Amino acid sequence: MEPDTLGALAEPTRLRIVELLRGGQLTVGEIANELHIRQPQASKHLKVLSEAKIVDVYPVANRRIYRLRAQPFQEMNEWLGTFRKFWEDQFGQLDAYLSYIQKENNEEE
Incomplete structure (x- = not known):
């Protein structure tokens, strides 16, 4: 197991994002709306999850879609x-x- 995995999941908002993504892929905006946070905050947390290789991101038109790995x-x-x-x-x-x-x-x- 990668040490970054536990570190990334230790932050409550990132853990909540992972729990949301357990239900399926979501956009940054959908995640921000669900968690009642601003989109830049959601993007910051998603970047950490992406760097820890917990989520994959792929573009669809002008949106970025996130899903769990x-x-x-x-x-x-x-x-x-x-x-x-x-x-x-x-x-x-x-x-x-x-x-x-x-x-x-x-x-x-």
């Missing part, structure tokens, strides 16, 4: 998968410990 999210999912394994192991150990305690309590009764 799948690759950074696939990489993030794989990276997070390593932590899922860690937590599954931790929960497995906790489950074994709780079963052990329960068994001891039942034997004492």
Whole structure:
């Protein structure tokens, strides 16, 4: 996973833009309207997302259309998968410990 991905998504407005684009491609103006921000602000955030390779942009006439790229999210999912394994192991150990305690309590009764 690229380090820029998490940095770009850490900013709340950019995260909201990504959530909007999850529903499909949008223009800068549509994004600005949805988020109630000015178009230059939206463009600034979209530039960061584009540089982090989270979104693709392509021109259609005089408009710029933005859409999410799948690759950074696939990489993030794989990276997070390593932590899922860690937590599954931790929960497995906790489950074994709780079963052990329960068994001891039942034997004492």
